[in-house]
Amino acid sequence: MNIQVILTQHAQDAFKILTGIDNWDPQVKVSAKAQFGDYQINGIMSVAKKVGQNPRELASQLTEQLKLDASEILFNVEVAGPGFINLTLSPNWLASQLNIVANDSKLGLTPVVPQTVVVDYSAPNVAKEMHVGHLRTTIIGDAVVRTLELLGHNVIRANHIGDWGTQFGMLIAYLEKMQNEHATDMALTDLEAFYRDAKKTYDEDEEFALRARGYVVKLQGGDEYCLTMWQKLVKLTMAQNFAAYERLNVTLTEKDTMGESLYNSMLPNIVADLKAKGIAVENEGATVVFLSEYKNKNGDPMGVVVQKNDGGFLYTTTDIASVKYRVETLKANRVLYYVDSRQNQHLTQAWMIARMAGYAPESVSLEHHQIGMMLGKDSKPFKTRSGGTIKLVDLLDEAKDRAKALILSKNDSIDENELDTLAEVVGIGAVKYADLSKNRTTDYIFDWDNMLSFDGNTAPYMLYANARVQSIFKRFEIDPATLNASPITLQAPEEIALSICLLQFEEVITAVAREGAPHIMCTYLYELAGAFSRFYEAVSIMQTEEIELRNSRLLLASLTSKTLKTGLTTLGIKTVERM
Numbered sequence: 334m335n336i337q338v339i340l341t342q343h344a345q346d347a348f349k350i351l352t353g354i355d356n357w358d359p360q361v362k363v364s365a366k367a368q369f370g371d372y373q374i375n376g377i378m379s380v381a382k383k384v385g386q387n388p389r390e391l392a393s394q395l396t397e398q399l400k401l402d403a404s405e406i407l408f409n410v411e412v413a414g415p416g417f418i419n420l421t422l423s424p425n426w427l428a429s430q431l432n433i434v435a436n437d438s439k440l441g442l443t444p445v446v447p448q449t450v451v452v453d454y455s456a457p458n459v460a461k462e463m464h465v466g467h468l469r470t471t472i473i474g475d476a477v478v479r480t481l482e483l484l485g486h487n488v489i490r491a492n493h494i495g496d497w498g499t500q501f502g503m504l505i506a507y508l509e510k511m512q513n514e515h516a517t518d519m520a521l522t523d524l525e526a527f528y529r530d531a532k533k534t535y536d537e538d539e540e541f542a543l544r545a546r547g548y549v550v551k552l553q554g555g556d557e558y559c560l561t562m563w564q565k566l567v568k569l570t571m572a573q574n575f576a577a578y579e580r581l582n583v584t585l586t587e588k589d590t591m592g593e594s595l596y597n598s599m600l601p602n603i604v605a606d607l608k609a610k611g612i613a614v615e616n617e618g619a620t621v622v623f624l625s626e627y628k629n630k631n632g633d634p635m636g637v638v639v640q641k642n643d644g645g646f647l648y649t650t651t652d653i654a655s656v657k658y659r660v661e662t663l664k665a666n667r668v669l670y671y672v673d674s675r676q677n678q679h680l681t682q683a684w685m686i687a688r689m690a691g692y693a694p695e696s697v698s699l700e701h702h703q704i705g706m707m708l709g710k711d712s713k714p715f716k717t718r719s720g721g722t723i724k725l726v727d728l729l730d731e732a733k734d735r736a737k738a739l740i741l742s743k744n745d746s747i748d749e750n751e752l753d754t755l756a757e758v759v760g761i762g763a764v765k766y767a768d769l770s771k772n773r774t775t776d777y778i779f780d781w782d783n784m785l786s787f788d789g790n791t792a793p794y795m796l797y798a799n800a801r802v803q804s805i806f807k808r809f810e811i812d813p814a815t816l817n818a819s820p821i822t823l824q825a826p827e828e829i830a831l832s833i834c835l836l837q838f839e840e841v842i843t844a845v846a847r848e849g850a851p852h853i854m855c856t857y858l859y860e861l862a863g864a865f866s867r868f869y870e871a872v873s874i875m876q877t878e879e880i881e882l883r884n885s886r887l888l889l890a891s892l893t894s895k896t897l898k899t900g901l902t903t904l905g906i907k908t909v910e911r912m
């Protein structure tokens with residue numbers, strides 16, 4: 334159920350009757366102010382000239398036609414300004430739609446034509462700690478995945494982990510050294526230290542460096558011992574990452590890991606194919622694609638290396654292969670990349686080459702959803718006090734501690750166990766929600782005080798708002814499921830406003846899927862919580878004498894809670910029954 338789509342359809346039908354023109358875009362938008370009705374048709378001015386009419390005249394004709402054809406839906410239709418049309422929805426129609434939504438397990442969502450969508454997100458690196466930079470792509474990517482799935486799309490999660498490259502010779506040699514020295518299998522709890530120490534040994538110990546370089550060649554040649562050691566490193570790292578995903582309520586599992594190494598076997602053929610097609614050429618021993626869209630310092634086309642003169646392949650080559658794989662093997666209609674904005678040029682070049690080679694037809698959309706940097710309150714990259722990178726685990730522990738303090742400030746008699754469970758949900762929710770609620774392309778300032786506050790568009794506020802609606806049912810011992818068939822009556826303006834907001838869920842979730850931007854959902858849920866508050870203050874539900882009206886209002890409350898919960902679930906935010 335999508336009000337905007339329904340109104341668009343009616344406007345188009347009416348327009349066709351008047352002008353004979355099909356598929357006009359009426360530009361139906363939610364009105365900015367209540368005095369302009371609930372929705373507006375803004376597309377008259379741009380079409381009036383084309384049909385040779387005065388915009389206001391055309392608007393008034395369309396208004397009359399809509400009054401004839403859509404009287405069931407529209408309570409009022411009015412021409413405004415130079416040719417806008419203001420639409421006010423009929424309360425009876427809204428009520429009938431709410432009843433349909435209430436009786437549907439998916440909140441009345443219209444079935445979509447399913448697309449296969451590959452979402453490339455998270456993508457941490459092996460033998461390195463997942464850091465706060467990966468936090469953003471993981472959280473935002475996962476919200477988009479959940480959203481697309483709820484709408485009915487076929488989603489493939491692609492965790493493009495950094496599990497290949499020349500550094501693995503050094504890492505294998507170091508793992509071997511550690512194993513020899515400690516005899517037992519190490520847990521590798523501190524990956525940051527492991528990587529740093531490996532690098533240090535490599536730089537200082539010549540014999541070690543020689544062995545490391547030998548291992549790179551062996552690994553690339555498929556040597557069994559090196560492969561086993563490499564796998565061990567991948568396993569150890571990913572075990573930690575999966576623990577983080579679980580704690581973060583992120584849906585990535587082992588089957589979603591499609592790291593760089595997956596594409597190894599494809600790379601020689603890709604380079605040969607690019608050469609055969611005249612896209613890549615030999616240049617000083619390397620294989621290079623010259624892209625005229627990019628110029629180097631001298632103004633000549635920029636060269637993108639796809640194979641080095643020592644035979645090694647590059648990050649770009651792997652991303653060209655991954656496009657091919659996603660289109661040809663996974664049958665993607667759309668590929669979304671949640672990747673650091675600093676990799677935009679890298680991705681654009683890889684896609685350009687993939688398009689030239691025919692690996693991705695124009696019909697497949699490749700989208701870089703850029704992730705800005707995470708900054709501290711001082712607007713500098715987010716670091717520990719001593720300047721080190723912040724570990725994800727430490728960050729999440731701190732979130733929980735701070736959430737505990739916040740909850741205690743509201744309720745100091747809360748039971749110890751409940752406090753612990755609640756603090757985990759609120760703390761993790763706060764970190765996630767703060768990130769999700771911002772437009773992701775901009776750099777993002779990490780601020781504990783803002784995210785852990787009951788005021789504003791925050792997780793604590795949203796969780797509290799939802800718990801408050803649920804508390805009505807608890808307090809009066811009413812099972813919301815028994816209300817679904819109650820007929821809805823809409824009287825108070827706050828009641829109508831809440832209803833329209835509830836019926837906008839599909840418009841919003843569709844926008845999140847189209848734009849790949851979950852902050853749209855956060856803004857909506859915040860508005861919905863506000864609309865409910867205003868409704869709850871204006872009409873006292875349980876004091877309503879008339880039983881039918883009271884049930885109607887209870888059903889609105891229950892739908893609010895369902896919508897909040899569904900929305901928060903698409904964001905990957907867990908909810909609580911009470912707070």
Ligand code: ARG
Pocket residue numbers: 453456457458493494495652655670672673
């Ligand atoms: N592993 C990379 C990093 O940590 C991100 C990979 C992004 N995905 C891709 N297809 N290149 O920076």
